[in-house]
Amino acid sequence: GGEDTSSEEVSAAQAQAATAQSEAAAAQSEAESAQAEAEAAASALAQAQADLEAAQAAASAAMEGDEASQSALADAQAALEEAEQRAAATAEASEEAVAAAESALAEAEQMLDEAMMEQEAAAGPVTVRAAITGDEATLNPYTYISGFPGWNLLMLQYDSLMQLDAAGIPQPWLADTVSVNADLTEYSFTMVEGVTWHDGQPLTAHDVDFSVDYYINNVEASRFARDLRGVEDLVVTGDYSATFVLGSPKAGFELAALADIPIIPRHVWEGVEVPSEHDFGATNIGTGPYKLVEYVEGQSYRFEANPDYFRGAPAVEELVVIVFADDAGAQAAIRTGEVDVIFERIPPEQIPLLDAQDPLDIALGPEFTTQMINYDASKRPFDDVAVRQAINLAMDRQDIVDTVFLGAATVGSPGWIHPEHRSYNPSMIPVYDPAAANALLDAAGYVDGDGDGVREFDGQPMSFEIITNAPDSLRLRIAELTVEMLAAIGIETSVAAVETGTWEQAVWPEFNVNNGRNYDIAMWGWSAPVQADPLRLPQLVASIPMGGFLNLTGYASAEMDALSAALPVESTEAGRIAILLRMQEIIAEELPFVLLLYPDGAYVYDSSVYSDWEFIAGQGIVSKLSLLPPSARP
Amino acid sequence: MRRRLDVRRLTQYGVVVVVAVTLNFLLPRLMPGNPLVLIAGVDVGLLSPDERAEIVARVGLDVPLWKQYLRYWGDIFTGDFGYSFRSSRPIVDMIWDRLPWTLLITGLSLIVSAVAGVILGAISAWRRGTKTDLGMLSGMISIESLPSFWLGMLLISIFAVQWGLLPSSHAVTPASGLAGWAHMWDIVSHAILPVVTLSILATPGVYMTMRYSMLETLGEDYIRTARAKGAGERRVLFGHVARNTIAPVVTVLALRIGFAFGGTVIVETVFTYPGLGRLVFEAVSGRDYPVMQAAFLVFTAAVLVANLAADLLYPLIDPRTRTS
Amino acid sequence: MTTAAAVGSRKPWRDAAGIDANLLDIENLAVRFELPTETIRAVSGVSLTVAPSETFALVGESGSGKSVSMLSVMGLLPAPPAFVSGSIRLEGREIIGMPARELKRIRGRDVAMVFQEPMSSLNPVHRVGRQIGESLRIHRGFTKAAARRRAIELLDRVGIPSAPSRVDDYPHEFSGGMRQRAMIAMALACEPKLLIADEPTTALDVTVQAQIVDLVREVQDEYRLAVVWITHDLGVVAEIADRVAVMYAGRIAETGSAHAIYRSTRHPYTSGLLRSIPRLDRPVTTRLAEIPGSPLRVAEELRGCPFDARCPLAGEGCSEALPELEDVGADRHGSACIHHHEMSDSSDLWSEGSVTGEQTMSGEGGDVVVSIRGLRVHFPVVRGLRRSGSGVIRAVDGVDLDVRRGRTLGVVGESGCGKTTLGRALVALVRPTEGTIDIEGNPIDHRSGRHRRVVQMIFQDPFSAMNPGMRVGDVIAEPLRIHRLGTPEEIRERVSELLAQVGLPTDAGRRHPHEFSGGQRQRIAVARALAADPEVIVCDEPVSSLDVSVQAQVVNLLADIQAATGMALVFIAHDLAVVRHVSHEVAVMYLGEIVERAPRDQLYREPLHPYTKALLAAVPAPEPGVLDAGTRTRLVGDLPSPEDPPAGCRFHTRCPVAVEGLCSTIEPALTEAAPGRWVSCHLVNPPGQQRP
Amino acid sequence: MTVADSRERAARRTARRRSRIPTLFGLAGGLIVGILVCGAVFAPWLAPYDPTERVARPFLFPSSEHLLGTNDIGQDLLSEMIFGARVSLTIGIVAAAVALLIGTTVGVVAGYYPKRLGSAMMRGVDVILILPFLPLLIVLAAYLGRSLLNTILVIGVLIWAEPARIIRSQVLSLRSREYVLAARSMGAPDRWTILRHIVPRTGLLATGSFVRAVSNAILLEAALSFLGLGDPIQKSWGSTLFWAQSRGAFLTPAWKWWVLPPGLLIMLASLGFALIAFSLEERINPRL
Numbered sequence A: 001g002g003e004d005t006s007s008e009e010v011s012a013a014q015a016q017a018a019t020a021q022s023e024a025a026a027a028q029s030e031a032e033s034a035q036a037e038a039e040a041a042a043s044a045l046a047q048a049q050a051d052l053e054a055a056q057a058a059a060s061a062a063m064e065g066d067e068a069s070q071s072a073l074a075d076a077q078a079a080l081e082e083a084e085q086r087a088a089a090t091a092e093a094s095e096e097a098v099a100a101a102e103s104a105l106a107e108a109e110q111m112l113d114e115a116m117m118e119q120e121a122a123a124g125p126v127t128v129r130a131a132i133t134g135d136e137a138t139l140n141p142y143t144y145i146s147g148f149p150g151w152n153l154l155m156l157q158y159d160s161l162m163q164l165d166a167a168g169i170p171q172p173w174l175a176d177t178v179s180v181n182a183d184l185t186e187y188s189f190t191m192v193e194g195v196t197w198h199d200g201q202p203l204t205a206h207d208v209d210f211s212v213d214y215y216i217n218n219v220e221a222s223r224f225a226r227d228l229r230g231v232e233d234l235v236v237t238g239d240y241s242a243t244f245v246l247g248s249p250k251a252g253f254e255l256a257a258l259a260d261i262p263i264i265p266r267h268v269w270e271g272v273e274v275p276s277e278h279d280f281g282a283t284n285i286g287t288g289p290y291k292l293v294e295y296v297e298g299q300s301y302r303f304e305a306n307p308d309y310f311r312g313a314p315a316v317e318e319l320v321v322i323v324f325a326d327d328a329g330a331q332a333a334i335r336t337g338e339v340d341v342i343f344e345r346i347p348p349e350q351i352p353l354l355d356a357q358d359p360l361d362i363a364l365g366p367e368f369t370t371q372m373i374n375y376d377a378s379k380r381p382f383d384d385v386a387v388r389q390a391i392n393l394a395m396d397r398q399d400i401v402d403t404v405f406l407g408a409a410t411v412g413s414p415g416w417i418h419p420e421h422r423s424y425n426p427s428m429i430p431v432y433d434p435a436a437a438n439a440l441l442d443a444a445g446y447v448d449g450d451g452d453g454v455r456e457f458d459g460q461p462m463s464f465e466i467i468t469n470a471p472d473s474l475r476l477r478i479a480e481l482t483v484e485m486l487a488a489i490g491i492e493t494s495v496a497a498v499e500t501g502t503w504e505q506a507v508w509p510e511f512n513v514n515n516g517r518n519y520d521i522a523m524w525g526w527s528a529p530v531q532a533d534p535l536r537l538p539q540l541v542a543s544i545p546m547g548g549f550l551n552l553t554g555y556a557s558a559e560m561d562a563l564s565a566a567l568p569v570e571s572t573e574a575g576r577i578a579i580l581l582r583m584q585e586i587i588a589e590e591l592p593f594v595l596l597l598y599p600d601g602a603y604v605y606d607s608s609v610y611s612d613w614e615f616i617a618g619q620g621i622v623s624k625l626s627l628l629p630p631s632a633r634p
Numbered sequence B: 001m002r003r004r005l006d007v008r009r010l011t012q013y014g015v016v017v018v019v020a021v022t023l024n025f026l027l028p029r030l031m032p033g034n035p036l037v038l039i040a041g042v043d044v045g046l047l048s049p050d051e052r053a054e055i056v057a058r059v060g061l062d063v064p065l066w067k068q069y070l071r072y073w074g075d076i077f078t079g080d081f082g083y084s085f086r087s088s089r090p091i092v093d094m095i096w097d098r099l100p101w102t103l104l105i106t107g108l109s110l111i112v113s114a115v116a117g118v119i120l121g122a123i124s125a126w127r128r129g130t131k132t133d134l135g136m137l138s139g140m141i142s143i144e145s146l147p148s149f150w151l152g153m154l155l156i157s158i159f160a161v162q163w164g165l166l167p168s169s170h171a172v173t174p175a176s177g178l179a180g181w182a183h184m185w186d187i188v189s190h191a192i193l194p195v196v197t198l199s200i201l202a203t204p205g206v207y208m209t210m211r212y213s214m215l216e217t218l219g220e221d222y223i224r225t226a227r228a229k230g231a232g233e234r235r236v237l238f239g240h241v242a243r244n245t246i247a248p249v250v251t252v253l254a255l256r257i258g259f260a261f262g263g264t265v266i267v268e269t270v271f272t273y274p275g276l277g278r279l280v281f282e283a284v285s286g287r288d289y290p291v292m293q294a295a296f297l298v299f300t301a302a303v304l305v306a307n308l309a310a311d312l313l314y315p316l317i318d319p320r321t322r323t324s
Numbered sequence C: 001m002t003t004a005a006a007v008g009s010r011k012p013w014r015d016a017a018g019i020d021a022n023l024l025d026i027e028n029l030a031v032r033f034e035l036p037t038e039t040i041r042a043v044s045g046v047s048l049t050v051a052p053s054e055t056f057a058l059v060g061e062s063g064s065g066k067s068v069s070m071l072s073v074m075g076l077l078p079a080p081p082a083f084v085s086g087s088i089r090l091e092g093r094e095i096i097g098m099p100a101r102e103l104k105r106i107r108g109r110d111v112a113m114v115f116q117e118p119m120s121s122l123n124p125v126h127r128v129g130r131q132i133g134e135s136l137r138i139h140r141g142f143t144k145a146a147a148r149r150r151a152i153e154l155l156d157r158v159g160i161p162s163a164p165s166r167v168d169d170y171p172h173e174f175s176g177g178m179r180q181r182a183m184i185a186m187a188l189a190c191e192p193k194l195l196i197a198d199e200p201t202t203a204l205d206v207t208v209q210a211q212i213v214d215l216v217r218e219v220q221d222e223y224r225l226a227v228v229w230i231t232h233d234l235g236v237v238a239e240i241a242d243r244v245a246v247m248y249a250g251r252i253a254e255t256g257s258a259h260a261i262y263r264s265t266r267h268p269y270t271s272g273l274l275r276s277i278p279r280l281d282r283p284v285t286t287r288l289a290e291i292p293g294s295p296l297r298v299a300e301e302l303r304g305c306p307f308d309a310r311c312p313l314a315g316e317g318c319s320e321a322l323p324e325l326e327d328v329g330a331d332r333h334g335s336a337c338i339h340h341h342e343m344s345d346s347s348d349l350w351s352e353g354s355v356t357g358e359q360t361m362s363g364e365g366g367d368v369v370v371s372i373r374g375l376r377v378h379f380p381v382v383r384g385l386r387r388s389g390s391g392v393i394r395a396v397d398g399v400d401l402d403v404r405r406g407r408t409l410g411v412v413g414e415s416g417c418g419k420t421t422l423g424r425a426l427v428a429l430v431r432p433t434e435g436t437i438d439i440e441g442n443p444i445d446h447r448s449g450r451h452r453r454v455v456q457m458i459f460q461d462p463f464s465a466m467n468p469g470m471r472v473g474d475v476i477a478e479p480l481r482i483h484r485l486g487t488p489e490e491i492r493e494r495v496s497e498l499l500a501q502v503g504l505p506t507d508a509g510r511r512h513p514h515e516f517s518g519g520q521r522q523r524i525a526v527a528r529a530l531a532a533d534p535e536v537i538v539c540d541e542p543v544s545s546l547d548v549s550v551q552a553q554v555v556n557l558l559a560d561i562q563a564a565t566g567m568a569l570v571f572i573a574h575d576l577a578v579v580r581h582v583s584h585e586v587a588v589m590y591l592g593e594i595v596e597r598a599p600r601d602q603l604y605r606e607p608l609h610p611y612t613k614a615l616l617a618a619v620p621a622p623e624p625g626v627l628d629a630g631t632r633t634r635l636v637g638d639l640p641s642p643e644d645p646p647a648g649c650r651f652h653t654r655c656p657v658a659v660e661g662l663c664s665t666i667e668p669a670l671t672e673a674a675p676g677r678w679v680s681c682h683l684v685n686p687p688g689q690q691r692p
Numbered sequence D: 001m002t003v004a005d006s007r008e009r010a011a012r013r014t015a016r017r018r019s020r021i022p023t024l025f026g027l028a029g030g031l032i033v034g035i036l037v038c039g040a041v042f043a044p045w046l047a048p049y050d051p052t053e054r055v056a057r058p059f060l061f062p063s064s065e066h067l068l069g070t071n072d073i074g075q076d077l078l079s080e081m082i083f084g085a086r087v088s089l090t091i092g093i094v095a096a097a098v099a100l101l102i103g104t105t106v107g108v109v110a111g112y113y114p115k116r117l118g119s120a121m122m123r124g125v126d127v128i129l130i131l132p133f134l135p136l137l138i139v140l141a142a143y144l145g146r147s148l149l150n151t152i153l154v155i156g157v158l159i160w161a162e163p164a165r166i167i168r169s170q171v172l173s174l175r176s177r178e179y180v181l182a183a184r185s186m187g188a189p190d191r192w193t194i195l196r197h198i199v200p201r202t203g204l205l206a207t208g209s210f211v212r213a214v215s216n217a218i219l220l221e222a223a224l225s226f227l228g229l230g231d232p233i234q235k236s237w238g239s240t241l242f243w244a245q246s247r248g249a250f251l252t253p254a255w256k257w258w259v260l261p262p263g264l265l266i267m268l269a270s271l272g273f274a275l276i277a278f279s280l281e282e283r284i285n286p287r288l
């Protein structure tokens, strides 16, 4: 029986597509008539052109993925072009004619949009099957596993007060407005009214209040408590408004907390005592665009669209997330059509291969994850800036990008911040100059005294072990190239590829920088959030008791500490950027670490199934934005 | 090989169990690395000392090792292994979710390899020295030398990716909503490649044992006695050779059940098959102590049960091991 | 070769009745084994006939081709590597080349076989009854139930007590003798015309052997069977064989009626075999007749008489041509010796030699070297799920013995009575559970060290008694090296000396043990035992795994050496006749206890204990009609388990003269019945008279 | 007659083949191992490039310059295969030697003193055999760090139990051989008996289990490397597969020159030793 219904559905869809097409044709004839009118309108050529271009852009954005409509659009465009030419030819035209053309165009556009949506509806509900590598457990705020893509999947079911837009900037979401007082201690917001939980209960500011209290009171497994550090109180000022009161000034609270914290329903969570062990069944009640309806441990998640989503029903009705053991499994599956998208960056060598395969497409964009060299800057000889600078100069970043990433990475800025980031300091240009590096070392007295090709320091050869984690093969290859490059400046290194736990334990004992370091040189990398929020930079470079929680290299500088202290209390965006620019300069000069590159984000998807993926700068495509209709995106 | 179950043997089993359980407890803790990142999530570096202490206390890692050890024994007896560090799920549930799949593929592959190994081994021994024997023997030795993961990957590459005949991963099509026969077929089609891989790898062992055992039996005096009575080849084969040959094969098979369990780690990883082997691999990579402990225990139990079964089965086959 | 024609042309003994009179007719049978490394000619040119209900004995030493000839009658030789030619006719039907399907129908129905090893010839996983009934089901189409009923009858017939309850036992629950009885029952199931018994008693004790011989004789009469009895011991078949063929190196050396073979031997080999058997009915001469050398294994085509090298008659023509069977007397008596006419009924080819050394018998000889008091060795047994730890095997259970310098103490008893354990206790290989062993007045020390040199041991199996990877020189030097007795130079000299002493060439030291025959190896073992210059040598059945022709060599060697060195010997054997030739004093063991101990001559002349009597009676005499079967004391049943020995007198369960109420309740003590004669029997020493 | 003749000839052929199987297999194994060992020894002369040098663009298809193409950072794959033999075979052989050393020691001691000591040791062996293999491996690998030596130790430590069992059972039977009893009855200390009589007699068996262990060790090394538990920097066949796997070669046309050759070489090496082991085992225990 199942096959019959599906073939029926197909024929119905075909019929509807035909209607859509004829409607598109109608739109075309409308455009033609507009063209005729445009012929008469020669006088406002320039204006018409500009308007036409805008219309074109909007139309093409609306039409992607639908060939029939696309050809219709192409025709429409051709017609428009013709109109343009004729308009140019006819020197005299009235403004009304132009307006008529415009309105005709708008009508055509709207009809095309409708046709497309109808066709989508005709093709049945869109189901997207996505691959992830590694289980993410039950996706509630206390049990999801990884920051990526675990948090991203979590946030399909929940919303936060703010939401990142495509540029990575927080925009009001559940909140209608967000305002902050001058000394950065009070963040007030009003909320969108009429939002309901999946179970139909209304969302109010009391839920937000509850969520904040809950996270703060149930420290244990939740990172959200840390986002809320410094929150003294949430003052509820109405059913739909409230104010966060902070103990000390805190810039960037929007990004760090408001756009991060899922709001949980008070009526469900009130009775939950041990959230990480509580059995919610497979489902979680949120306000998000999706409801998790099925979870098979280690295998799959099935999400259903929430048709009543406050920003509009999602474009994808069903999302199945399938767990794979590793990249290779996921890649095999997208090749065989078992999945439609991989929610994980694909390795560089796969980009051209997968792109070449129809109907697979690649979404490319900048990402904020990093590959870098760490060294123990508190220890000889790395405590010497000259040595660190020499290492920096010796790294041929472009070679690494080309060889290991086959070009699918961005050369690292010596000042840490990604060039696509809004607080990037454009004067940060990486320099590859081994000769200069050698000269620097010679000048600093690190010479090869015994002629074995290895320089000495304090009577010992400059010979070190580069520790890296074996499972990350790209990083391992970078380490291998690093060995080559350092050899060129007389520093001998060897790669020790160890198990991840061992590597972490050496570089970051007990995940606590106060425990010191057990390595000379290490390959390291931070995940995207560390860079996405530039206000976290102090964590990386402030001296250790000062707040350098992530200062794994033990770097310390008085000026950096001062800037670190100033940054979070600086009240203006411009002021903060200025501080950040200065910090980048210091980093590039003193090199607490050597940033090598930022791997580009590349996501493969099956364009015949769904192609409206939204690439959030630095974060990739895995977010609710990708699954909402364009009109609902911020 | 004569096996007999008695008190001393049971005591020895007991000792082995205690040592193995102890090691199961110690091994995870001997591994460098820290489960904190699993429990605390991504921002582990930002934890304050108090928060750290609270987390460690919640999962019971704050008490001295010997207390944790005693607690582990308690867990074993109560059958409650607590919650996974990684996914915060009850471990017993996780194991129950995974166990059937592992049992399915190991069970099927054991049956396949046992049947294939026994039949081929018997043919080989019966026709000792012929071309058939030579061919089978060299084939089996070659198969024995195949790297398991390589075989699995090649099968995926050929049958799933190139030809698209079979799914490359998982035990069922995720969220397919299939039911009834379609669902059964779904399970079967997903199990084919892993089972084939495991079977191919396990067959030579059975084959060799069978061939060896049968050759030995064929050389026994009582086979000559049977022939002297006028028994035909069929009667000799099925009446006299079969049962005497099967005894050592049963032992080998029983031991193999244990190994088969262990062997699933690689195969389940290659095929993303949601069995215990993959659970172990994930738990090990993530230092998920309680899951490791529980899963190791299942593995240990599997080996022991298989051994015990062999000991219990043996007297049924060989009356000499029954008490006289 | 023209053997076939030669034999075919000359069938001097075929009687008037002609071919039809013979049940089995073998002509010019040849079997060779094509082995990867060599070709073994196991049988060549063998011709013989067996008449219905005749007992035909096929005699010869190990490897002479007896089993192979008879297996080819059954068509049971594995081909390859066996290749059979010639002709075998059973009731006129040719067996060689017969299709497997037909052959199958003959086996078990017309001809049945009982094999040498009762332990391994029964399928361990099938019940005895089922195995007996199997041929009935195959050939007669019996139902399961009918076959089982018949199996019970047969078991009963072959003397298994309470057959209905034993029919469902598994073979391992039977004793050796019972298994051999079951094998016979199995062979009789289809009432075949011919029964081939391949050394059915070799693996059994003398007492049981006699029972089996009796049994076969009975069933033969009853079923009118023809029996081919294969044996290496001419003694066993003397009483039952009608006709005998003696095989050597795959050929028949001599054949004829039993009477002719035993009484008018016409082949030096046969006569050698007969003379080398120790006999109770002849006076003790210290030395046994021995056949020099060792049996031949035929790999090359034979050019001359295979016995040439060992034969006292060897001379002209022996090495030139293969001797054919010649008619040498009445009743189809044939011999394959070209010098047979040099032999007569009275001639004695094999000199028994004269007594070397002193010949004092009996009496108290030298001083006591070894003194055993109250020795008990118990082995714990584990059995059952709960391992009732109380069970022990009382292998040696209260033994007092003295061994004197220059004397030999013989220890005899059935298999499992504890002889080996006693011997091992003497060389400190097992720890006594109780009791003491003093060597030259010092208690035995189980630690390793030079003191252990004093007692040395010679083991039963010369093939497993030396490390096959070592050279003979090193084997012999081992005790010297262990105890660092001398420089390498001295050790080398000592080894040469020892080799000479045991009659081996000096260059033997450079060779490996596998290059030597069994007899030679046992010589090497003797040399090794002598090397450390011990006071006592314990010989644990040193000859029982050797061929009869060779066993005399070893026995003689031991006697010579003792005479030369004056050391004490403990000679363990299960065969009273062998012991008689070497011992000064004999101790008879039963179930871990000594039941009688006496100077040799007194013991053999007048045994006191019923068990000793029975043992003596069981020794076969290699001459038909010497012993009257009717007057023999036959032991019934098997040795009880040493784990749970019978109460009272341990022998009462099998004793023909046991007194109910006395023997079964009161344990007799070993008491001196006459000077030097110790017996533990209530009938010899009534309880009242026993000294405490 | 002719039927019988031809039957006899067939039988003889079977017989000959039967007796030749061990020899044939042994020779085949020897040949395979010989070629591979030669390749390893003469690698610097045979290999067209230095396998650690980046000599061309990454991911090159096979060409006349690079017969098997290049790997993910432009190293020559053929050279990598040739040099890989060194590490793989070294690990195989040395790890097997380690295993044999432990296995023989344990086997001999446990077999010679079967009562308390022996059964205690065998329980240890049981424990080793039932312990979850992978974590044991990770613990050891993590403890020891990744290096050639440590890989060898880890593998050696994990595979000694099998030889120990086999050797023990032989020693159990050897120790009751009469020549051992003879030596003991002469008053030889245990050391003498073990070294003179027991150990030399286990030689052939030990050789057999050694060769089998080499075969296993090679496979294990490959599996370890594949799981990322080996040292991926070392050029071994296993590490080549690790890279092929982590750079997606299994799913691309590159599997023909990047995945097949190392896999086949691993199989071949393991097969070579397995064949030798088989022929040795047949020799020790010829049946029928």
Ligand SMILES: Nc1ncnc2c1ncn2[C@@H]1O[C@H](COP(=O)(O)OP(=O)(O)OP(=O)(O)O)[C@@H](O)[C@H]1O
Binding pocket: C033, C035, C040, C041, C042, C060, C061, C062, C063, C064, C065, C066, C067, C068, C069, C078, C081, C232, C297, C298
């Ligand atoms: N299956 C076989 N393969 C190879 N050689 C064999 C085989 N069977 C017997 N032989 C050889 O044939 C010869 C004769 O053996 P056979 O068993 O007939 O001797 P036997 O007289 O019965 O001796 P025993 O008293 O030891 O039983 C021996 O040299 C033996 O090694």
Ligand SMILES: Nc1ncnc2c1ncn2[C@@H]1O[C@H](COP(=O)(O)OP(=O)(O)OP(=O)(O)O)[C@@H](O)[C@H]1O
Binding pocket: C379, C380, C393, C394, C395, C413, C414, C415, C416, C417, C418, C419, C420, C421, C422, C574, C642
């Ligand atoms: N090491 C042992 N452990 C347990 N039982 C043993 C051991 N050695 C001997 N026995 C048992 O002790 C009893 C006496 O054995 P022993 O070998 O001394 O007898 P034997 O007279 O030498 O017999 P045979 O003539 O068969 O050599 C037998 O029942 C035997 O099974």
Ligand SMILES: [Mg+2]
Binding pocket: C066, C067, C068, C198, C199
């Ligand atoms: Mg025989």
Ligand SMILES: [Mg+2]
Binding pocket: C419, C420, C421, C541
């Ligand atoms: Mg004995």
